[in-house]
Every structure is written in C-alpha cells, then in structure tokens.
Amino acid sequence: MQTVQVIGLGYIGLPTAALLATKGFSVIGVDTQANVVDNLNNGKIHLHEPGLDILLKSALGSGNFLATTSPRCADIHIICVPTPFKNNHEPDLSYIQSAISSLAPILNNSDLVILESTSPVGTTLKVRSWLLELRPELNNVQFAYCPERVIPGKTVLELIENDRVIGGITTEATTRAADFYKCFVEGEVLLTTAKTAELCKLAENAYRDINIAYANELSMVCDQFGINPYELIKLTNHHPRVNILQPGPGVGGHCIAIDPWFIIDAAPKLTPLLQAGRTVNNKKPEWVVNKIKASAQLFDQPTILCLGLSYKANIDDLRESPALSIAKQLTTLNIGDIIACEPHINTCDTLKLFDLKAGLEQANIIVILVNHDAFTHINWPALSNAGKQILDFTGITTNFSAAQNTRSPAFDHEGLK
Ligand SMILES: NC(=O)c1ccc[n+]([C@@H]2O[C@H](COP(=O)([O-])OP(=O)(O)OC[C@H]3O[C@@H](n4cnc5c(N)ncnc54)[C@H](O)[C@@H]3O)[C@@H](O)[C@H]2O)c1
Structure with a gap:
C-alpha cells in the first residue's frame, strides 16, 4: 500500500x-x-x-x-x-x-x-x-x-x-x-511540463475574471439604459458562439480575484487586459454601495437587509467576499439599520445576523448579494407588493420571474434591475 x-x-x-x-x-x-x-x-x-x-x-x-x-x-x-x-x-x-x-x-x-x-x-x-x-x-x-x-x-x-x-x-x-x-x-489525465501546468491554472481563472469583468461592465451599462442585465446576457448567450458569464456585486474568493495577479506580477507590461479586468471587478462593490445609498435616500432610516455574505453561492467562505465588504461598508455610512442573513454561518463580528424570515419581515430594502439556493424560493413579487424595495445584484429575481412568467419585481423598481 x-x-x-x-x-x-x-x-x-x-x-x-x-x-x-x-x-x-x-x-x-x-x-x-x-x-x-x-x-x-x-x-x-x-x-x-x-x-x-x-x-x-x-x-x-x-x-x-x-x-x-x-x-x-x-x-x-x-x-x-x-x-x-x-x-x-x-x-x-x-x-x-x-x-x-x-x-x-x-x-x-x-x-x-x-x-x-x-x-x-x-x-x-x-x-x-x-x-x-x-x-x-x-x-x-x-x-x-x-x-x-x-x-x-x-x-x-x-x-x-x-x-x-x-x-x-x-x-x-x-x-x-x-x-x-x-x-x-x-x-482525463493530461500530461505536460510543470511550467505549462502552472500557467494553465492561472490562465483558466484569469479567463473567468476577464469574462466576469465584461459581464460586470455590461451590467452597469444596462443600468444606465434601464435594461435588466441578466435578461440581456441570457439572450446574448443564445448566439451559438457567445457565452458571457453572470455579473454580480464583485469578484471574491481566493482564486479568481487572486490568480490573475500571479500573471500580472510576472509580466506587467504584457497584461493590460488582465489589469483592466481586475480594476473593473474591484470597483463593482463601490458601484453597488452607491446604488444602495441612492435607494436608502427614498426612506427615513430604513432597515437594509443584506442577503448573503459569502463570496459565492451555497458556501460559508467569506474570504475576499465582495458581499461581506459591501455589507460592512454600509454599516459605516449612517444610511439606516444594516442587518444581514447568511444561512451558512452562525456568527459575524461586525454585522447583526438575522434568520431569513425575521430579516425579510423587518427590512425596508432587501439587497441580494449572493444567490444562495436558500433564497431561490422567496416570493419576491409578494415582498415587492408589500412595499419593500428589492435590489438584486445576482439575477436571482430574474430567474424567479421567468419561472413564474412575470416580470422581475426588481426590474420594476428604481435601483439595480
Ligand atoms: N479552495 C478552492 O476552491 C481552491 C480551488 C483551486 C485551487 N486552490 C488552491 O489550493 C491551495 C489551498 O487552498 P485552500 O482553499 O485549501 O486553503 P485553506 O486555507 O482552506 O487550507 C490551507 C491549509 O493549509 C494549512 N497550512 C498552511 N501552511 C502549512 C504548512 N506549512 N504545513 C501544513 N499545513 C499548512 C493551513 O492551516 C490550512 O488549514 C491554494 O493555493 C489555493 O489557491 C483552492
């Protein structure tokens, strides 16, 4: 053995x-x-x-x-x-x-x-x-x-x-x-040299970073035109040779947000595209915070619920999480009472954690930052009809409205569609 x-x-x-x-x-x-x-x-x-x-x-x-x-x-x-x-x-x-x-x-x-x-x-x-x-x-x-x-x-x-x-x-x-x-x-087990295998891993994640940067840039352009970016990308991806990834509140975790730097560091003059991708993705959380700030101004000291804190769906990993950094930043802005629901963790030093039902009940503004499965069955139209503002930075409400054959409630709101 x-x-x-x-x-x-x-x-x-x-x-x-x-x-x-x-x-x-x-x-x-x-x-x-x-x-x-x-x-x-x-x-x-x-x-x-x-x-x-x-x-x-x-x-x-x-x-x-x-x-x-x-x-x-x-x-x-x-x-x-x-x-x-x-x-x-x-x-x-x-x-x-x-x-x-x-x-x-x-x-x-x-x-x-x-x-x-x-x-x-x-x-x-x-x-x-x-x-x-x-x-x-x-x-x-x-x-x-x-x-x-x-x-x-x-x-x-x-x-x-x-x-x-x-x-x-x-x-x-x-x-x-x-x-x-x-x-x-x-x-399949594919054989090559050590150097090629090393760059292969970095190239894979850098590709995803740039593709997400494009999706994130598109989502901001869509916002200017009042277009739902998730619907737009779904339609573009019906082209047989187009496959745009999903926009979100930013790029986090310990892989996609980090690995492109290993190429950039080694070849700074040869990587303007990788550097631009990193800049776009790093700036997206700031744009998200500004959208939430603008929505909060429509209320008097609203309760703002951040749905999801991890860096991606269905995990407990908070490393480099844009959702966490957005939620934390909101607590410093004095725009309302910031609460959060993250079903995969039990405690958080800096944020008040609520279970989903209580959080949804209390919130005036619901900010969707991570598309956890635990959020897919939420009845968004009912919450919207109850006067709650829904800001969806993940596309989860778009999928819901497609399944229900209705328009996304978030799409009918001000703020992000
Ligand atoms: N997590 C992922 O999804 C993922 C995917 C692909 C690649 N990677 C890569 O895999 C590597 C590991 O990532 P991870 O997510 O498992 O990290 P991690 O932080 O979850 O685990 C690393 C572990 O190594 C231990 N450790 C650190 N130094 C040590 C040492 N000298 N001797 C023994 N133990 C030591 C730490 O205590 C920790 O438990 C990283 O290079 C990461 O980029 C991670």
Whole structure:
C-alpha cells in the first residue's frame, strides 16, 4: 500500500486526503493548526463542504487516515497550502516554502512531491531548489505540478470527475504523478511540463475574471439604459458562439480575484487586459454601495437587509467576499439599520445576523448579494407588493420571474434591475 502525505488540510487538502484514504492509500494529513488536526482525528470537520463529513468518517473508518501536525515518511507528498498575495500583489510563496522546509528532514530520494497550490510559473522548480539548499543529496526526488480545479460546494465529486493537467519537472515525475492520479480520477489525465501546468491554472481563472469583468461592465451599462442585465446576457448567450458569464456585486474568493495577479506580477507590461479586468471587478462593490445609498435616500432610516455574505453561492467562505465588504461598508455610512442573513454561518463580528424570515419581515430594502439556493424560493413579487424595495445584484429575481412568467419585481423598481 502506497503512503500519501497531504500537507495543508483546508478546502483542497482535506477532501483530497479523505478521498485517497477511501481509495486504499495509507494517508497522513498534516496541518499546522493543532485544533484542526485534533478535530479531524475525532471525525469533526472545520469547513462547510457537502459530503465531506461522510467522506472523513469513511476515511477514519477505513483505518487509512491519520491527521498530525508534523510530516512523516511517505512515498508521495502533496502540497495544498495557501498561496495568497502580498500588499503589492506580489505572490506570497512563504507557505509553500515552509511546507517544503518541514518535509526536508523526512524526504527520501525515491519520493514524489506534487504541488497542488495555485502557483506562479516556475514555482515547482523553486520548490526543488529550496529542498536542495537544505538537503543537496536529495537530487533524485521527483517534482510535479498538478493544479486543482474543483468548485467549492462540489469538491468531493469534482475531485474524481474533473480532468487533471499534470506537469513534472522531469518526464519520470510526470509519468509517476499521472499514474498516481489515474488511481482515483475518472476524468482525463493530461500530461505536460510543470511550467505549462502552472500557467494553465492561472490562465483558466484569469479567463473567468476577464469574462466576469465584461459581464460586470455590461451590467452597469444596462443600468444606465434601464435594461435588466441578466435578461440581456441570457439572450446574448443564445448566439451559438457567445457565452458571457453572470455579473454580480464583485469578484471574491481566493482564486479568481487572486490568480490573475500571479500573471500580472510576472509580466506587467504584457497584461493590460488582465489589469483592466481586475480594476473593473474591484470597483463593482463601490458601484453597488452607491446604488444602495441612492435607494436608502427614498426612506427615513430604513432597515437594509443584506442577503448573503459569502463570496459565492451555497458556501460559508467569506474570504475576499465582495458581499461581506459591501455589507460592512454600509454599516459605516449612517444610511439606516444594516442587518444581514447568511444561512451558512452562525456568527459575524461586525454585522447583526438575522434568520431569513425575521430579516425579510423587518427590512425596508432587501439587497441580494449572493444567490444562495436558500433564497431561490422567496416570493419576491409578494415582498415587492408589500412595499419593500428589492435590489438584486445576482439575477436571482430574474430567474424567479421567468419561472413564474412575470416580470422581475426588481426590474420594476428604481435601483439595480
Ligand atoms: N479552495 C478552492 O476552491 C481552491 C480551488 C483551486 C485551487 N486552490 C488552491 O489550493 C491551495 C489551498 O487552498 P485552500 O482553499 O485549501 O486553503 P485553506 O486555507 O482552506 O487550507 C490551507 C491549509 O493549509 C494549512 N497550512 C498552511 N501552511 C502549512 C504548512 N506549512 N504545513 C501544513 N499545513 C499548512 C493551513 O492551516 C490550512 O488549514 C491554494 O493555493 C489555493 O489557491 C483552492
């Protein structure tokens, strides 16, 4: 039985480690947070991901999974630690560097190290050089890069079903890594070089960022013309070669809002388009706040309900969330009483959280910031008829009105359609 060690037990590492244990590998999961490790060994997960609790229980039940705070010997080591950027948008590789430093004492020359963290081009080679600085004799350790493409909310399924791109520093590394992924991936396993695989991941998210920036720009143009942007995009996408993504209150999370910077940082003079995309998406929350401010002026100290705080639908992840930053900003403007409903979290330091029913009852203005499934069955026309102003920055009311064969109530209001 091969032993696989997964470094970093977060949104990517934990599902990967648990899945591998259920597929017959002996798995060591390493995380620097001792409380996370203790909880996992007791079957408790620290993040919201459908199916993950069951997968972890099954991994523990198989006897193949153990979480720990320091690395042990293994055949394959997968690095899944964060790769944020610094204040100047320069990639912060310190977590990767510390991961390879912690692995250095226990690595053997026959081991394979796979980097899954989203990384700038050339990082896999750097990881190898960091190791060789510490242990020059380990010049036979193989290194490969394999980016992760799962979508939060469907991670467990997509870990198995998605196609994977794998690039080793050597052909041997590529082949060994590919053989390993073929043990549990049902999608295609596509082979390339480490540098190409690194850029592939960044190019995918940069593409989405630019496409969303276009949708966000269009939504503001639509607003000027009094056109519903969601209806417009739906119609344009009936063109056989057009596929515009959905506008929203901004772009958040730790992937799409960050990864384009890894290309921009490396090639600033060659990336005006990527930079423009980032600017448009970063400015959208400010535009949203101004729309809410304008609506609030129609009331005397209104109660403003922010529906959704996470960075995207159906998850609890607040990292880089435009919805959260908009809600927080509203609390500083003295335009009314700001309350929020986020079904996926229980507490929030800076905002008054309400359950959905109570929040909808109290609100004069309902600001839809995230299109959670929990909001899809709300009767928007009834709320609108009750005199509540609905500002939809997600398109959820458009879908509702199409299903009900009525016009979107938000469309008939001032403010965003
Ligand atoms: N979350 C996603 O949907 C997603 C999708 C694709 C790619 N990625 C990429 O995957 C990587 C991991 O992302 P994530 O969302 O799982 O991050 P995360 O913050 O959820 O988890 C990272 C974990 O690594 C641990 N950690 C940090 N340094 C460590 C070290 N030296 N040794 C051991 N553990 C350490 C942290 O305590 C944390 O639990 C990032 O590069 C991210 O960009 C994430």
